[in-house]
Amino acid sequence: EAGVAQSPRYKIIEKRQSVAFWCNPISGHATLYWYQQILGQGPKLLIQFQNNGVVDDSQLPKDRFSAERLKGVDSTLKIQPAKLEDSAVYLCASSLGVAGNYGYTFGSGTRLTVV
């Protein structure tokens, strides 16, 4: 089966600019997650979707980050305006179920550098 697709792979922007990342999960996976992975740290959850609804966005900095999954399939994560501390790898993951027992399938990530 096709894996989790993410684009772009790399992005360099100046602070205060905006950027968007795209994710297409594995077909049939109802749950989609966006994680932020800062260099030297483990992934930190930003937002979780089940189908096209938000399950948890408590860790999403809503003053600058937004995400949507309008048709319950692919998803977009946006940052506007970007700060230097947003430099990280943004990982998208999907899961077959919602109970947490399946584990995640991750995409290759988007490496964002804010200069």
Next chain:
Amino acid sequence: AQSVTQLDSQVPVFEEAPVELRCNYSSSVSVYLFWYVQYPNQGLQLLLKYLSGSTLVKGINGFEAEFNKSQTSFHLRKPSVHISDTAEYFCAVTHNTNAGKSTFGDGTTLTVKP
């Protein structure tokens, strides 16, 4: 709330030696436990998981892990490592009533030397 501590940030070993990567977690309720591997410039890949039952679980690439409830640990082991096992390894815990959200440790970099 749940948390994960990976006790070693870096583990260097020689090829064909055994290795153990340590993971401790804290949670007030039952959890699911996972190990993921991340190769350079790639996403994380599921190595193995513990849901219930036998405390020794086997995964891909010859890795295994043992769940120890009394010590709240889930250490990853491999009896003989290869150069190709060089990667970053992440332990993760999911509260089994927490809508599937995983909390990750900060990772252990395994470097296998010839």
